Amino acid sequence: MKQVTLTTPYITFIVLDYGAIIQKVLVKNNRGNYTNMVVGSNFPNDYLTDTAHLGACVGRFAGRISKARFELDRETYPLYGEHGVHLHGGKEGFGKKYWTIEEVNHGNRPYVRLSYFSKHLEEGYPGNLKVMVTYQLINNSLRILHQAKTDRTTVVNLTNHSYFKLDESDSLEHYDLQLNCPARVETHENLLPTGKVVSVKGSKYDFMNKRPIGTTSLDTPYVINPNTKIAAHIHSQKSGISMDVKTNQPAVVVYTPPHFTGICFETQNFPDAPNHKNFPKSVLRPGELYKNESEFKFTTHEAQLPLF
Numbered sequence: 536m537k538q539v540t541l542t543t544p545y546i547t548f549i550v551l552d553y554g555a556i557i558q559k560v561l562v563k564n565n566r567g568n569y570t571n572m573v574v575g576s577n578f579p580n581d582y583l584t585d586t587a588h589l590g591a592c593v594g595r596f597a598g599r600i601s602k603a604r605f606e607l608d609r610e611t612y613p614l615y616g617e618h619g620v621h622l623h624g625g626k627e628g629f630g631k632k633y634w635t636i637e638e639v640n641h642g643n644r645p646y647v648r649l650s651y652f653s654k655h656l657e658e659g660y661p662g663n664l665k666v667m668v669t670y671q672l673i674n675n676s677l678r679i680l681h682q683a684k685t686d687r688t689t690v691v692n693l694t695n696h697s698y699f700k701l702d703e704s705d706s707l708e709h710y711d712l713q714l715n716c717p718a719r720v721e722t723h724e725n726l727l728p729t730g731k732v733v734s735v736k737g738s739k740y741d742f743m744n745k746r747p748i749g750t751t752s753l754d755t756p757y758v759i760n761p762n763t764k765i766a767a768h769i770h771s772q773k774s775g776i777s778m779d780v781k782t783n784q785p786a787v788v789v790y791t792p793p794h795f796t797g798i799c800f801e802t803q804n805f806p807d808a809p810n811h812k813n814f815p816k817s818v819l820r821p822g823e824l825y826k827n828e829s830e831f832k833f834t835t836h837e838a839q840l841p842l843f
Contacts (some may be wrong), residue, residue, distance in 0.1 A: 536579045539636060541645040545675040546833070551579055554630040555649045555668050557590035557697050558582075560677060562833045564702070568832040572778070572833065574698040574797040578726070587792065588696040591630025592668050593623045595653060595660045596817070598788060598806030600755070601727045605809035607661065607818065608688055609616040611840040620725060623696075629666065630696065637667070646671035655687070662689035662819075673770030676832040683825040689818045691825045692804045694788075698797025699831075702774035705796050713745035713768040716757035720786065720805050720814075728807045728814075732758055745770075748798075753789045756806050761785070767800055775835050782829040785815045800830040 536554040547561040547569070558579070560572040576582065582589065595682035605618025614621040623630070634649040646669055651663040662685040669680040681693040701710065707789050718741050721731040728774040735741040739751055745768065759782070760765045766787050780787065790799040810818040819825050 537636060538579065539639055539647045541639075541641070541647060541672050542669070543672045543674060545673050546677065548670065548672055548677065550647055550649075550670055551582065552634050552636055553579070553582060554590075555631065555634045555651070556582055556594035557632065557670070557695065560697075560831075562675070562702065562776060563835065564776055570702060570774060570776065572699055572701060572776075574700050574795065587698070587795075588623060590629050590695070590697045591628075591799070592634075592651075592666075592693065593664065593696045594681075594691070594693040594779065595624045595658065595664060596621075596690055596692045596809075597696075597803045598692065598800060600729050601807050601810050605690065607690065607809065610661075612659050612661060618725070620727060628658065629653070629693075634668075644671060644673050660689055662687040664689060664691065666693070668693075670785040675834065676830050678828070678830045681825070681827040683819065684823075685819050686821055688818060688820045690809045691819045692808065692817050693825070693827050694784075694801045694803040695829070696799060696801060698792065698799050699769070699778060699793075700797045701769065701771035701776045701778065704773055705770075707748045707791060707796060707798060708750065709772045710748045710798070711745050711768075711770040711772065712742050712748050714742040714757055714787075714789065715760045715763040715766055717743060717760055717789065718758040720756035720758065722756070724807075726754055726806075728756070728805065728811065730811050731814065742823075749789070751791075752790045753798075755790075756786050756788045758786055758805075759784070766802070769798065777834045779827065779832045779834075781832070782827070784800060784827055784829065796829065800831075802827065
């Protein structure tokens with residue numbers, strides 16, 4: 536397993552070729568010490584048995600697909616599923632594959648580019664898919680660019696699955712959260728979308744105004760205001776570190792796991808988009824380029840409102 540380290544005066548970043556996994560994002564806190572912003576292990580081999588998708592590139596389709604199948608151009612494609620649910624690309628998915636390190640640049644805006652070739656019908660998906668992910672540090676920001684091309688029509692929805700943790704506390708209750716997301720994708724108890732997009736106003740999912748997370752548990756696909764620059768903002772009152780999330784995607788799945796402390800901001804398309812005609816299209820055809828551009832910006836001071 537290979538590691539690549541990138542550094543700026545603000546961030547030290549470590550990625551693995553296995554799963555294109557983000558292992559560490561080290562940022563200075565308000566005491567001048569470095570804090571790892573993502574949940575992970577110091578030992579790369581631990582990721583071989585990880586089941587939480589820690590820091591991984593998730594694909595070919597991030598999120599859930601209902602009935603473990605989808606129809607495309609009048610042909611049905613069966614997928615691996617558990618209890619009728621296909622999750623995060625299948626039994627293994629891209630986060631369990633070894634990627635090729637294509638390029639490493641240690642300049643003023645350092646970056647690393649990795650690639651993976653997903654063969655036709657891997658995990659049931661049609662088309663030979665060439666995937667590229669580029670991690671770049673620009674001052675105090677981490678930018679992630681997912682790209683993909685196919686030789687036959689397929690569906691694609693890629694994201695990074697890092698669990699962020701802005702201090703060393705074992706709780707998220709003191710974190711302030713703000714989401715410029717006036718609506719969410721309604722889900723059943725098994726977290727599959729019902730097909731409806733509903734307002735968050737006045738509900739436990741409403742973080743339009745910044746407030747502490749408290750005891751709120753989330754595994755929620757939020758619909759981002761398309762006119763916003765910042766989709767999400769989170770701030771630790773203990774470390775003084777804030778993180779802003781920007782993306783070109785229509786949704787962000789915000790997830791707080793029950794068994795450890797961390798919070799995911801999975802910038803992506805709507806879950807189960809191939810099975811809902813009213814959701815944004817997830818189809819990629821030959822000659823087209825899939826792009827998910829997202830940015831995670833870290834600061835060590837209280838952000839000034841209004842953010843949006």
